[in-house]
Amino acid sequence: xxxxxxxxxxxxxxxxxxxxxxxxxxxxxxxxxxxxxxxxxxxxxxxxxxxxxxxxxxxxxxxxxxxxxxxxxxxxxxxxxxxxxxxxxxxxxxxxxxxxxxxxxxxxxxxxxxxxxxxxxxxxxxxxxxxxxxxxxxxxxxxxxxxxxxxxxxxxxxxxxxxxxxxxxxxxxxxxxxxxxxxxxxxxxxxxxxxxxxxxxxxxxxxxxxxxxxxxxxxxxxxxxxxxxxxxxxxxxxxxxxxxxxxxxxxxxxxxxxxxxxxxxxxxxxxxxxxxxxxxxxxxxxxxxxxxxxxxxxxxxxxxxxxxxxxxxxxxxxxxxxxxxxxxxxxxxxxxxxxxxxxxxxxxxxx
Amino acid sequence: xxxxxxxxxxxxxxxxxxxxxxxxxxxxxxxxxxxxxxxxxxxxxxxxxxxxxxxxxxxxxxxxxxxxxxxxxxxxxxxxxxxxxxxxxxxxxxxxxxxxxxxxxxxxxxxxxxxxxxxxxxxxxxxxxxxxxxxxxxxxxxxxxxxxxxxxxxxxxxxxxxxxxxxxxxxxxxxxxxxxxxxxxxxxxxxxxxxxxxxxxxxxxxxxxxxxxxxxxxxxxxxxxxxxxxxxxxxxxxxxxxxxxxxxxxxxxxxxxxxxxxxxxxxxxxxxxxxxxxxxxxxxxxxxxxxxxxxxxxxxxxxxxxxxxxxxxxxxxxxxxxxxxxxxxxxxxxxxxxxxxxxxxxxxxxx
DNA sequence: CTGAAAGCGCTAACAA
DNA sequence: TTGTTAGCGCTTTCAG
Numbered sequence: 001x002x003x004x005x006x007x008x009x010x011x012x013x014x015x016x017x018x019x020x021x022x023x024x025x026x027x028x029x030x031x032x033x034x035x036x037x038x039x040x041x042x043x044x045x046x047x048x049x050x051x052x053x054x055x056x057x058x059x060x061x062x063x064x065x066x067x068x069x070x071x072x073x074x075x076x077x078x079x080x081x082x083x084x085x086x087x088x089x090x091x092x093x094x095x096x097x098x099x100x101x102x103x104x105x106x107x108x109x110x111x112x113x114x115x116x117x118x119x120x121x122x123x124x125x126x127x128x129x130x131x132x133x134x135x136x137x138x139x140x141x142x143x144x145x146x147x148x149x150x151x152x153x154x155x156x157x158x159x160x161x162x163x164x165x166x167x168x169x170x171x172x173x174x175x176x177x178x179x180x181x182x183x184x185x186x187x188x189x190x191x192x193x194x195x196x197x198x199x200x201x202x203x204x205x206x207x208x209x210x211x212x213x214x215x216x217x218x219x220x221x222x223x224x225x226x227x228x229x230x231x232x233x234x235x236x237x238x239x240x241x242x243x244x245x246x247x248x249x250x251x252x253x254x255x256x257x258x259x260x261x262x263x264x265x266x267x268x269x270x271x272x273x274x275x276x277x278x279x280x281x282x283x284x285x286x287x288x289x290x291x292x293x294x295x296x297x298x299x300x301x302x303x304x305x306x307x308x309x310x311x312x313x314x315x316x317x318x319x320x321x322x323x324x325x326x327x328x329x330x331x332x333x334x335x336x337x338x339x340x341x342x343x344x345x346x347x348x349x350x351x
Numbered sequence: 352x353x354x355x356x357x358x359x360x361x362x363x364x365x366x367x368x369x370x371x372x373x374x375x376x377x378x379x380x381x382x383x384x385x386x387x388x389x390x391x392x393x394x395x396x397x398x399x400x401x402x403x404x405x406x407x408x409x410x411x412x413x414x415x416x417x418x419x420x421x422x423x424x425x426x427x428x429x430x431x432x433x434x435x436x437x438x439x440x441x442x443x444x445x446x447x448x449x450x451x452x453x454x455x456x457x458x459x460x461x462x463x464x465x466x467x468x469x470x471x472x473x474x475x476x477x478x479x480x481x482x483x484x485x486x487x488x489x490x491x492x493x494x495x496x497x498x499x500x501x502x503x504x505x506x507x508x509x510x511x512x513x514x515x516x517x518x519x520x521x522x523x524x525x526x527x528x529x530x531x532x533x534x535x536x537x538x539x540x541x542x543x544x545x546x547x548x549x550x551x552x553x554x555x556x557x558x559x560x561x562x563x564x565x566x567x568x569x570x571x572x573x574x575x576x577x578x579x580x581x582x583x584x585x586x587x588x589x590x591x592x593x594x595x596x597x598x599x600x601x602x603x604x605x606x607x608x609x610x611x612x613x614x615x616x617x618x619x620x621x622x623x624x625x626x627x628x629x630x631x632x633x634x635x636x637x638x639x640x641x642x643x644x645x646x647x648x649x650x651x652x653x654x655x656x657x658x659x660x661x662x663x664x665x666x667x668x669x670x671x672x673x674x675x676x677x678x679x680x681x682x683x684x685x686x687x688x689x690x691x692x693x694x695x696x697x698x699x700x701x702x
Numbered sequence: 703c704t705g706a707a708a709g710c711g712c713t714a715a716c717a718a
Numbered sequence: 719t720t721g722t723t724a725g726c727g728c729t730t731t732c733a734g
Contacts (some may be wrong), residue, residue: 002489004712005711005712006711009728012676014720015712015719015720015722016711016712016721017712017713017714017721017723018715018719018720018721020712020714021713021714021719021720028719029719029720030719030720031715031722033719046444046506047461047464048465048711048712049406049465049467049710049712050465050466050467050712051402051405051406051411051466051710051711051712052406052710052711052712052713053711053712053713054402054712054726055400055402055403055406055710055711055712055713055724055725055728056711056712056713056714056725056728057712057713057714057726058726062445062466064733069431070421070423070427070430070431070730071427071431071645072427073422073424073427076421076422076424076427077422079421079446080420080421080422080448083446083447083448083721084448085422087447087448092445092462092463092466092718093445093446094413094443094444094446095434095445095446096433096434097434097435097438110398111443113398113444114398114400114401115401115402115413115443116400116401116402124570137705138353150474157723160378172672184575220508234708237516251632259595276618276630278632279464281602281632281633282632283634287719294422304489321712353727355726355727355728356727356728357727365704365705365707366704366706367705367706367727367729368704368706368728368729368730369703369704369727371728371730372703372704372730375729379704380703381703381704382703384703384704399727399728400726400727400728402726402727402728403726403727403728403729404712404727404728404729405710405728405730406709406710406711406712406726406727406728406729407709407710407727407729407730408710408728408730409710410722436714549717585726597707597711603730669726
């Protein structure tokens with residue numbers, strides 16, 4: 001059977017509390033006793049019960065991490081960052097996949113609460129929700145990862161996606177593009193509005209009029225981004241460059257382009273978003289916006305632990321991580337005189 | 352403060368045990384009482400304490416999942432599969448990254464034991480280890496994922512990598528290749544020996560003599576696989592096809608090849624292993640061996656839960672998942688007369 | 703059908 | 719410096 005404090009106590013002829021204190025390195029226990037205790041603890045392979053301790057101290061040294069889907073590289077990296085930090089701080093992390101559905105998110109929150117987690121890290125599915133209220137009511141510290149806005153009641157860490165959108169668009173503008181298409185990602189990923197904002201800002205700054213026909217919504221998968229890109233290309237007044245909103249969307253765009261014998265970046269420039277592993281491997285290698293998702297994980301976990309250490313002492317902070325442009329080969333200046341080009345093939349009238 | 356059974360009991364003028372039973376849907380509690388209890392439970396937002404319950408029942412409805420690194424697509428999928436299955440069975444999963452180091456693996460096991468997990472899922476770093484002994488001694492059910500061999504004392508699920516290696520090699524042989532290089536992955540990933548075995552078997556079956564100079568070891572990262580591939584190519588009697596042992600190794604190979612102006616599959620055929628997302632996106636799209644890692648996760652979790660339900664009733668099973676060949680564009684019949692080709696460039700003496 | 707009481711393994715206030 | 723005692727919130731005999 002499992003060995004408990006009691007077993008140690010009996011074995012040593014000490015009281016349970018003395019043993020407990022010795023193990024906790026309480027200053028008022030003698031060196032000698034401590035030595036004996038730790039020794040027989042090791043010998044009998046004593047393992048403290050986190051359960052029992054938690055029941056008493058109300059701390060389980062466990063946190064919950066709710067991501068949208070670990071299967072996406074971003075969330076895997078975040079998860080890894082969190083776990084690494086947790087391991088250092090001696091916490092365990094329970095992982096949950098919300099699939100962007102409020103229902104699952106809610107279930108998991110309830111679940112984590114029953115588990116008595118000390119805090120939770122959450123990539124929220126949307127704006128302020130019941131879930132947040134629950135956490136607040138129960139006074140469980142939580143930090144929002146990649147939340148939609150900064151008016152959350154708790155700490156948060158997110159990437160400055162508006163900046164990212166700006167960066168991408170601005171780069172294209174700098175290259176000389178005027179007609180820049182935006183393939184906006186699914187709204188179930190909270191950052192897409194920010195991206196869009198950045199896009200608009202950059203356009204405004206450059207004095208380029210916004211054309212709504214150049215913006216189109218696409219899901220994250222290949223086929224729907226393929227179709228969205230196709231639609232964009234066959235519209236009247238097609239773009240000379242496409243900002244893809246995500247790297248997989250960019251790949252869908254590549255496909256749509258190659259289908260029409262349009263070359264990247266010769267005929268059309270493409271820029272991605274996220275810098276997932278496939279980006280550098282596409283041909284041409286994808287120019288994209290990169291941000292350190294592992295760091296997001298680390299940062300938010302660190303933040304949470306700080307709150308757990310000192311619930312009062314540290315206010316709520318909204319940390320933001322800056323994305324950066326990674327220039328590879330998929331964007332170039334527009335073809336001369338391509339302004340009115342219809343983009344229906346590579347063999348135009350002038351050759 | 353937190354609402355407990357006691358609160359409910361007081362509120363209803365019942366005893367704690369009655370309330371407990373009502374909530375557990377004990378048959379000897381009257382309909383009416385149950386109704387009242389569940390109602391006020393909902394009303395007061397009662398949430399049972401898994402901690403307290405676990406202390407009593409010795410079941411925490413929590414399992415540990417130790418993977419090498421969630422950041423690798425394979426493990427992310429496995430994790431997802433496990434978590435999905437756990438969610439259904441109402442378990443929680445604590446995630447751990449061992450980084451293939453016995454030390455971390457050991458730490459996590461101890462850690463999980465202190466947590467009182469009901470079982471653990473483990474992608475082991477090597478053959479039978481102390482860790483397994485610990486789990487056995489403590490009578491914690493565990494199932495091995497992608498373990499090296501089948502003589503494990505517990506259940507296991509793994510991919511038949513020998514088959515995978517065979518499949519890949521055999522395909523190349525079928526195409527007419529005789530000189531097939533093998534870029535064997537790092538030994539910290541347990542399946543590489545199996546891969547190698549499959550390679551040898553396929554060669555034997557085809558009556559092709561094995562040449563050790565055609566086998567070389569490479570780490571998983573780009574640079575080392577790049578160098579390994581280069582070495583292979585500049586050796587005496589270079590291969591006409593390369594079996595890359597992993598998809599990223601295959602990518603490294605692509606690089607080494609393009610550096611020497613060797614085309615895939617025109618000059619050299621390449622076949623990968625694992626079918627991670629980048630595989631279909633490389634150019635040319637990578638022919639590779641695929642296996643369903645999400646399913647591995649599901650299967651192993653399911654197995655574990657079955658054991659937990661009925662510790663005696665179900666013996667140890669060794670489940671194996673079959674990989675399959677995914678033909679894309681990176682392998683083709685060898686160039687005619689390429690048998691003795693040196694592969695130093697594309698402009699050979701004969702044009 | 704319901705209640706009283708013991709106890710899971712631990713910590714912490716209070717004594718000695 | 720060490721021991722005694724009282725729970726943490728729950729399940730589960732054993733009584734009624």
